[in-house]
Amino acid sequence: MSMMNSVKRAGFRAMYGYLDKDPDANIPRLMDWVDRFAGNGPNSFPDQRAAFRKVIENPDNNWFRLIRSMWTDVDDEVRKTFFENFMLNGNLIGWTIQEEARERYGCNIPWAILLDPTSACNLHCTGCWAAEYGNKLNLTFDEIDSIITQGKELGVYIYIYTGGEPMVRKDDLIALCNKHSDCEFLCFTNATLIDEDFADQMLRVKNFVPAISVEGFEEATDGRRGDGVFQKVRRAMDILKARKLPFGTSCCYTSANLDSISSEEFVDNLVDWGAKFAWYFHYMPVGNDAAPELMPSPEQREQMYDRIRAYRQTKPLFVIDFQNDGEYVGGCIAGGRRYLHINANGDVDPCVFIHYSDSNIREKSLLDCLRAPMFMAYHDGQPFNENHLKPCPMLENPEKLREMVEKTGARSTDLQSPESAEHLCAKCDGYAQAWDPTAQRLWSCGHSCAQCGQEEAAAQRQAG
Amino acid sequence: MPKSTKNQIMSALVGLLQTKRLDDITVTELVERCGISRQAFYYHFSDLYGVVDYGIQQLLDELGVTDPEQWREPLERTLALLRENRTLVLNVYRAYERSYVEHDLRRWAAPLVEARTRLAARGYAVTEDQIGFMTELLTQGLASTVLSWVERGMPSSVIERLDDFDILVGGCLDYTMERLAQKNGK
Numbered sequence: 001m002s003m004m005n006s007v008k009r010a011g012f013r014a015m016y017g018y019l020d021k022d023p024d025a026n027i028p029r030l031m032d033w034v035d036r037f038a039g040n041g042p043n044s045f046p047d048q049r050a051a052f053r054k055v056i057e058n059p060d061n062n063w064f065r066l067i068r069s070m071w072t073d074v075d076d077e078v079r080k081t082f083f084e085n086f087m088l089n090g091n092l093i094g095w096t097i098q099e100e101a102r103e104r105y106g107c108n109i110p111w112a113i114l115l116d117p118t119s120a121c122n123l124h125c126t127g128c129w130a131a132e133y134g135n136k137l138n139l140t141f142d143e144i145d146s147i148i149t150q151g152k153e154l155g156v157y158i159y160i161y162t163g164g165e166p167m168v169r170k171d172d173l174i175a176l177c178n179k180h181s182d183c184e185f186l187c188f189t190n191a192t193l194i195d196e197d198f199a200d201q202m203l204r205v206k207n208f209v210p211a212i213s214v215e216g217f218e219e220a221t222d223g224r225r226g227d228g229v230f231q232k233v234r235r236a237m238d239i240l241k242a243r244k245l246p247f248g249t250s251c252c253y254t255s256a257n258l259d260s261i262s263s264e265e266f267v268d269n270l271v272d273w274g275a276k277f278a279w280y281f282h283y284m285p286v287g288n289d290a291a292p293e294l295m296p297s298p299e300q301r302e303q304m305y306d307r308i309r310a311y312r313q314t315k316p317l318f319v320i321d322f323q324n325d326g327e328y329v330g331g332c333i334a335g336g337r338r339y340l341h342i343n344a345n346g347d348v349d350p351c352v353f354i355h356y357s358d359s360n361i362r363e364k365s366l367l368d369c370l371r372a373p374m375f376m377a378y379h380d381g382q383p384f385n386e387n388h389l390k391p392c393p394m395l396e397n398p399e400k401l402r403e404m405v406e407k408t409g410a411r412s413t414d415l416q417s418p419e420s421a422e423h424l425c426a427k428c429d430g431y432a433q434a435w436d437p438t439a440q441r442l443w444s445c446g447h448s449c450a451q452c453g454q455e456e457a458a459a460q461r462q463a464g
Numbered sequence: 465m466p467k468s469t470k471n472q473i474m475s476a477l478v479g480l481l482q483t484k485r486l487d488d489i490t491v492t493e494l495v496e497r498c499g500i501s502r503q504a505f506y507y508h509f510s511d512l513y514g515v516v517d518y519g520i521q522q523l524l525d526e527l528g529v530t531d532p533e534q535w536r537e538p539l540e541r542t543l544a545l546l547r548e549n550r551t552l553v554l555n556v557y558r559a560y561e562r563s564y565v566e567h568d569l570r571r572w573a574a575p576l577v578e579a580r581t582r583l584a585a586r587g588y589a590v591t592e593d594q595i596g597f598m599t600e601l602l603t604q605g606l607a608s609t610v611l612s613w614v615e616r617g618m619p620s621s622v623i624e625r626l627d628d629f630d631i632l633v634g635g636c637l638d639y640t641m642e643r644l645a646q647k648n649g650k
Binding site: 141142145171172174175176178179181 | 501502503504505506507508509510511
């Protein structure tokens with residue numbers, strides 16, 4: 001480990017020890033430590049830090065309450081492991097290694113790797129991409145182990161299971177957590193296979209966090225996922241909560257469920273159920289059987305934009321909308337820029353939603369996949385739009401995906417029913433056109449306001 | 465069921481350690497010897513050190529102190545056991561960082577010493593803090609003595625000298641408790 005990383009590790013552990021000793025008194029002082037580390041350079045986000053300091057010093061603030069709940073609601077050892085694996089290895093230490101690799105290899109190096117241990121699922125939900133892969137494909141324990149081992153060499157400490165239902169491979173997942181005890185594992189799951197025994201194993205390995213899929217309330221969830229699923233999900237949440245295991249939720253919003261799934265009542269319920277984060281995903285018309293009419297209208301997407309931003313300022317829950325929050329991550333994060341997706345057949349896809357690839361992990365090293373034409377096309381093309389409310393090369397910029405697939409010769413990795421890029425992108429043309437004016441208005445307003453703020457602050461600094 | 469897999473893995477490792485150092489053994493050869501998959505190994509253990517740790521824990525559970533008056537007996541038994549398994553112990557020890565071995569030894573010695581210290585403290589007005597301090601000091605003493613004994617290849621003469629050690633610790637504790645009680649009384 002480099003000298004700098006040793007220093008970071010020691011500093012981080014000291015900070016954690018300090019927080020752990022007396023969270024009530026020391027959470028508000030967290031920013032002293034951050035300020036010391038950030039320095040006063042041009043990229044040290046002074047205004048953002050000042051804003052965050054203001055909220056974190058107020059015990060009634062939602063962010064204070066969320067951080068505080070890590071001490072009241074989460075097992076001591078699990079919390080310590082999360083700080084160590086996610087915050088320290090996954091970000092502080094991992095980032096340095098990733099940056100070095102980006103520089104050295106001139107390609108994208110991800111922050112997280114998403115992978116499907118299996119295409120099998122115990123449920124059969126309408127519109128799930130997992131169903132498209134069929135039910136019989138698996139990455140073996142040794143293959144996943146190798147992906148993680150290669151990933152760590154590039155600085156990747158965060159692994160996110162998708163599927164299929166990853167929990168179909170429970171024992172392998174626990175074994176991988178155990179073997180790679182310095183990584184943090186997240187898992188998209190329908191939660192119906194989380195039982196007492198599995199939760200005990202989670203408590204033993206300490207580095208596994210589920211993101212439970214919910215469609216809304218009981219009727220909506222059971223409507224898509226099957227009768228009785230909602231009650232099973234609630235039971236799983238209770239099992240996790242009883243053991244002080246942290247979890248979050250994953251919600252797909254469509255033109256049909258958007259109003260209820262983004263309602264304040266629903267979000268308050270998520271908090272009551274014990275969720276610490278909620279990830280919202282825009283419905284994507286992927287697959288030959290997709291239903292494009294489920295894509296939200298511009299008005300609906302704007303409503304989502306407003307609501308999520310409001311919740312972030314009021315609810316003790318880490319809420320993200322992956323389609324509308326591009327401004328925080330510089331647009332599209334796929335194609336290995338911050339993440340990539342490996343399906344249960346070993347195909348290395350740029351994104352969980354974009355199943356076009358020219359690489360398979362069974363044939364190439366992870367690094368070679370990142371340097372293959374399709375990932376390099378992402379690398380060279382990102383950001384796909386200067387307006388980060390239009391981040392995606394498929395949904396908001398369908399001509400970009402057409403172009404990349406054409407140029408690189410990437411093939412569809414959908415094994416059930418291969419869809420041409422043209423067929424997929426054609427479903428997005430109308431959507432992209434319709435969303436454009438709203439995106440422009442929101443971006444220029446939201447963005448120039450932030451700009452004004454910065455200019456004002458800069459002027460003040462100069463005057464002062 | 466899982467417990468038996470764990471024990472099976474441990475026994476196989478004990479077998480391999482008769483002829484090889486811990487750092488020359490791979491998980492792959494261990495699981496082949498057990499006839500289980502790598503996945504099954506990693507379900508239970510993070511690495512080979514985890515197996516050693518589990519073995520030590522099993523041993524500690526077996527050696528648990530029941531009667532503080534008899535503290536010498538488990539002490540003697542441990543040293544004899546280590547000596548009987550000399551090759552295995554050295555094959556683990558030489559692959560380990562010294563700090564890990566020290567940690568394990570302290571973990572083993574602490575309950576023994578604590579029981580002995582509490583016995584000596586009976587009838588004296590000494591605080592929990594003072595008992596803790598004495599326990600810590602003597603634990604370190606005992607652990608380092610055992611460690612250097614292992615390093616020297618575990619000669620039998622040390623076991624024979626346990627009588628003297630017992631007298632030393634006993635005398636030291638009695639005298640200290642008396643002085644501490646006097647100090648506390650003032």
